Amino acid sequence: MNTSTVELPDWLEIVVIPLLNIILALFCAGLIILAIGENPIEAVGIMLKGAFGYDEAVGYTLYYTTNFIFTGLAVAIAFHANLFNIGGEGQAYFAGLGIALVVLTLDQYLPALLLIPLAIAAAALFGSLWAFIPAWLQAYRGSHIVITTIMFNFIAASLMVYLLVNVLIQPGSMSPETREFATTAWLPFMHEFLALFGVTVTRTPLNLSFFLALLCCLITWIYIWKTRWGYALRTAGQSEAAAVYAGIKPKRIIITAMCLSGALAGLVAVNELMGVHHRLLLNFTAGYGFTGIAVSLMGRNHPVGIILASLLFGILYQGGAELAFELPKITREMVVAIQGLIILFSGALALMLRPWVVRVYLLMRPSAINAAAS
Secondary structure: OOOHHHHOOOHHHHHHHHHHHHHHHHHHHHHHHHHHOOHHHHHHHHHHHHHHOOOOHHHHHHHHHHHHHHHHHHHHHOOOOOOOOHHHHHHHHHHHHHHHHHHOOOOOOOOOHHHHHHHHHHHHHHHHHHHHHHHHHHHOOOOHHHHHHHHHHHHHHHHHHHEEEEEEOOOOOOOOOOOOHHHHHHOOOOHHHOOOOOOOOOOOOOEEHHHHHHHHHHHHHHHHHHHHHHHHHHHHHHHHHHHOOOOOOOHHHHHHHHHHHHHHHOOOHHHHHHHHOOOOOOOOOOOHHHHHHHHHOOOOHHHHHHHHHHHHHHHHHHHHHHHHOOOOOHHHHHHHHHHHHHHHHHHOOOOOOOHHHHHHHHHHHHHHHHHHHH
């Protein structure tokens, strides 16, 4: 029986198979840790404690998770249109420029209730604009979206260096960064927000953009699976010929999907610039755009899966730092290698365990065997 044609329930595709891949990756990582003379069980305990053992650790874990949700959703929405957006870094970078232009121009005049929504809208707009050009080149000139989005990452980085060194730099500063934003452009930190309800937690970079990320998950789910626009996007992604036959215009879908993808990636700048740094500076994207590819693949391009995968990478980032500190034999590079194993098993080898899961599912559900055979 060809197991690749068997449809599995969403809970198996989105939760069980990625979880099995993670367990297999962690098993291989445990063998490496054991080989260098450390206890894998102790290492896992240290990592989990570093990610969830105290309120400050939780704050940092969710702070990283927020960025991964944005970039994971960005990759997912493009992937549903059969597009591979590798330009999340550049789109987030350019979105940071949009925030800076709005905030630096208006932060002395507008209250927070007006300035913050405008800055968020600017981030989404500039991110979508930076994605629009590769989308147009793909739709109307046949340029491959992977190549153009990678190129635009470098263009965005070079443009930002020029602007921050020669144009937007704070007068008298030796660092390539803008002046600090006025407090009216700051997103409230989570510890400040929780203090309004009498909850006291340690100060961390976690801010209200975490709720924005969760809202984007809900909107993305509604758009892709509950609207006719999402249906058209998925149809064009699965079969361009069927989409044309149904009256759907694939070129329009390419541009729409990439612009939405760029807007989501651009919201990373909201978390980093309005929530944490409060100024535009170099390299604030810190590789989140590339990690978002693994997050999306691990989460099966579904918002629920992306939340879980983002949380996992948040644990790896925060808990991995704690692990490298507590166990000197496990260096930061080894933590990156563990992350790489998870990406390998969840990306390149994502379907390796699927045939086994299908067989077990068919054994547990005999009625599904006839459907699979037909």
